[in-house]
Amino acid sequence: MPTRARPASTTTLRRAGAGTARGNVLITGFEPFGGMADNPSGRVATALDGRMIGGCKVVARILPVSLSRLDAAIDTALVAAGPKPSLVIGLGVLAGFGFLKLERVAANKLDFRHDGPDNDGRQPTSGTIEPGPASRRSTFDVEKALTALGTKRIPAQASDSAGFFICNATLFKLLARADTNACGFVHMPEASEAATTRRSLPFATLVDGIATICEALLTQAPPRPRRRWPFGAAAATKPAAARKRTKRSTKKPARPKRAKRG
Numbered sequence: 331m332p333t334r335a336r337p338a339s340t341t342t343l344r345r346a347g348a349g350t351a352r353g354n355v356l357i358t359g360f361e362p363f364g365g366m367a368d369n370p371s372g373r374v375a376t377a378l379d380g381r382m383i384g385g386c387k388v389v390a391r392i393l394p395v396s397l398s399r400l401d402a403a404i405d406t407a408l409v410a411a412g413p414k415p416s417l418v419i420g421l422g423v424l425a426g427f428g429f430l431k432l433e434r435v436a437a438n439k440l441d442f443r444h445d446g447p448d449n450d451g452r453q454p455t456s457g458t459i460e461p462g463p464a465s466r467r468s469t470f471d472v473e474k475a476l477t478a479l480g481t482k483r484i485p486a487q488a489s490d491s492a493g494f495f496i497c498n499a500t501l502f503k504l505l506a507r508a509d510t511n512a513c514g515f516v517h518m519p520e521a522s523e524a525a526t527t528r529r530s531l532p533f534a535t536l537v538d539g540i541a542t543i544c545e546a547l548l549t550q551a552p553p554r555p556r557r558r559w560p561f562g563a564a565a566a567t568k569p570a571a572a573r574k575r576t577k578r579s580t581k582k583p584a585r586p587k588r589a590k591r592g
Contacts, residue, residue, distance in 0.1 A: 352385060352386050352416045352548075353386065353411070353412060353413065353414045353415040353416045353510070354386055354387045354388070354389045354411050354412050354415050354416065355383060355384075355386045355387065355388045355389065355411075355415060355416055355417045355418075355419070355544055355548070356389050356390075356391070356407060356408065356410075356411035356415045356417070356418045356419070356508070357374075357375045357378055357379075357388055357389070357390045357391075357419050357420075357421060357540065357544075358375060358390070358391050358392070358393050358404075358407055358419075358420045358421060358500065358504075359371035359372035359373070359374060359375030359376070359390065359391075359392055359393070359421045359422075360372055360392065360393050360394075360395050360421070360422055360423070360496070360497075361392055361393070361394055361395055361449070362395075363395035363448065363449050363496075364395075364445070364446050366423075366526075367524065368520075368521065368524040369423050370423055370518055370519075370520060370521040370524075370533065370536055371421035371422050371423050371518060372392045372421075373521070373533065374421060374518065374533075374536050374537050374540055375390040375391070375392065375421055376390055376392070377537050378390055378537065378540060378541060378544075381541070383541060383544045383545050383548060384416075384544065384545050384547075384548025384549055385548070386416050386417070386544075386548055388544070389407075389410055389411045389412070389415075391403070391406070391407035391410060393407065393420075393496075393500060394449060395448050395449045395496050396448050396449050396450045396452075396496075397440075397448055397450070397452055397454070397496065397499065398450060398452065399450070400496065400499060400500065400503065401503070404500065404503050404504065404507065405507070408507060408508060408509075413509065414509050414510065415508065415509070415510045416510065416512065416548060417470065417510065417512045417513075417544060417547055417548060418504055418508040418510050418512070418513040418514075419470070419513075419514055419515065419516060419540070419543065419544070420497070420500045420501055420504055420514070420515040420516070421515070421516055421517075421518060421540065422496075422497035422500070422515065422516075422517050422518070423517070423518055423519070423520060424493075424497075424517040424518070424519065425519065425520050425525075425526060425527055425529075426519075426527050426529055427517070427519045427529055428485060428519055428529035428530060428531060429485035429486050429487055429519065429531075430479065430484065430485065430486040430487075430516055430517070430518055430519075430531075430536075430539050431486070431487055431488075431489040431516065431517035431518075432468075432472045432475055432476065432486060432487070432488050432489065432514065432515075432516055432543075433468060433489050433490075433491075433492040433497075433501060433514060433515040433516065433517065434467060434468050434472055434488055434489065434490050434514075435465050435466070435467055435468070435490050435491065435492065436465060436466050436467075436468070436492050436498050436499075436501035436502035436505060436515070437464070437465045437491070437492070437494065437498060437502070438458045438459050438460070438462055438463060438464050438465060438466075438502060439457075439458060439459070439494050439498075440454045440455075440456065440457045440458065440459060440494055440499070441454070441455055441456060441494035442454055442455065442494070442495055443455050444493075444494075444495075445493070445495040448495075448496060459498075459499045459502050459503070460502075460503070460506075462502075462506065466501075466502055466505040466506065467505075468501070468505070468513060468514035468515065469505065469510075469511060469512055469513045469514065470512040470513060470514035470547055471512070471546075471547060472488050472514070473488075474546055474547065475542075475543045475546050475547060476488060477546070478542050478543065478545070478546030479539060479542055479543065479546075482538070482539075482542055484535060484538065484539045484542065485531070486539070489517070492515055492517070497515065497517065500515065501514070501515040512547055516540065516543065518531070518536050518539070518540075519531050519536075521533040521536060
């Protein structure tokens with residue numbers, strides 16, 4: 331008579347990875363703007379599109395440098411990423427710096443006076459991005475990402491100001507709309523191959539930097555093993571106090587004394 335297979339236990343299913351499917355990674359970059367012939371943020375996003383990092387597939391989308399078209403582009407990118415993405419990172423370029431800037435705060439403010447008009451010619455000098463709080467904080471682990479970048483000696487710093495241009499607006503909107511626990515933004519310098527300033531990084535380093543951030547944020551720390559006391563001869567190393575607690579007493583309980591009668 332054939333034996334019936336035993337159903338897998340919950341622990342076995344967990345170890346096999348059942349029910350632990352992870353969402354994709356969404357990386358957005360921008361098109362060129364302000365007379366720039368090249369925007370490395372868009373090229374880096376495209377270079378990572380389709381790559382598997384930390385067991386997750388990267389989905390990349392290029393956003394317009396346009397305040398009026400930004401909402402629709404972000405919504406389309408989030409739909410393309412699929413439900414509950416594991417990580418969402420926006421990329422932008424910031425010329426004049428030779429390191430990656432990991433943004434921690436997005437302000438609900440518009441002021442394009444320093445950066446110039448967007449690609450549709452709009453240049454607001456005041457106002458808010460949309461109804462909401464005065465600011466939103468990034469939800470990805472900035473310190474963990476910085477540690478990983480430091481291990482590879484890729485220059486990077488944390489930043490508490492993403493500016494007031496389209497990059498800041500993108501982070502503010504992503505934090506409100508992305509159904510994820512890890513969302514943030516990274517400003518990058520110009521690629522050395524097409525830089526207009528001396529402060530830049532090679533394009534390969536920019537790609538490696540963003541991939542390193544993704545890998546660090548998608549890697550989970552292994553669970554700490556449960557401590558078990560050894561058996562047999564090795565049990566002698568068990569603390570005396572613990573041995574005393576577990577040792578069974580062989581003494582018989584004392585019999586109560588009989589009361590004397592007068």
